[in-house]
Amino acid sequence: QVQLVESGGGLVQAGGSLRLSCVASGGRFSAYVMGWFRQAPGKEREFVAGITQSGGSIDYTDSAKGRFTISRDNAKNTVYLQMNSLQPEDTAVYYCAADPTYYRPRKSARNYDYWGQGTQVTVSS
Numbered sequence: 001q002v003q004l005v006e007s008g009g010g011l012v013q014a015g016g017s018l019r020l021s022c023v024a025s026g027g028r029f030s031a032y033v034m035g036w037f038r039q040a041p042g043k044e045r046e047f048v049a050g051i052t053q054s055g056g057s058i059d060y061t062d063s064a065k066g067r068f069t070i071s072r073d074n075a076k077n078t079v080y081l082q083m084n085s086l087q088p089e090d091t092a093v094y095y096c097a098a099d100p101t102y103y104r105p106r107k108s109a110r111n112y113d114y115w116g117q118g119t120q121v122t123v124s125s
């Protein structure tokens with residue numbers, strides 16, 4: 001059973017930065033497409049960024065382009081999300097997720113089999 005554990009969330013002022021980490025255990029991390037999603041109160045969970053197994057292909061939601069960077073270190077079984085220029089609308093619980101069955105990041109949460117517990121990101125204005 002794959003376990004994902006996120007960390008790095010917190011409270012930050014608008015314009016600030018945070019780096020989220022997600023450590024995987026119990027599976028073959030290097031075989032999974034990894035994604036970051038977020039869910040704000042009263043809203044559906046939405047795709048933020050995804051990265052292929054080798055890190056050679058990356059996808060972002062439009063609001064994350066130019067501000068967020070996803071990366072992974074397969075030797076450490078870890079995927080990261082560097083978030084810069086944070087805005088209040090980025091406030092949400094952020095989740096990492098693993099897709100063991102496909103070759104590129106998909107934007108639907110239904111395609112991801114394994115999920116972390118989430119980490120809260122709060123951006124104050």
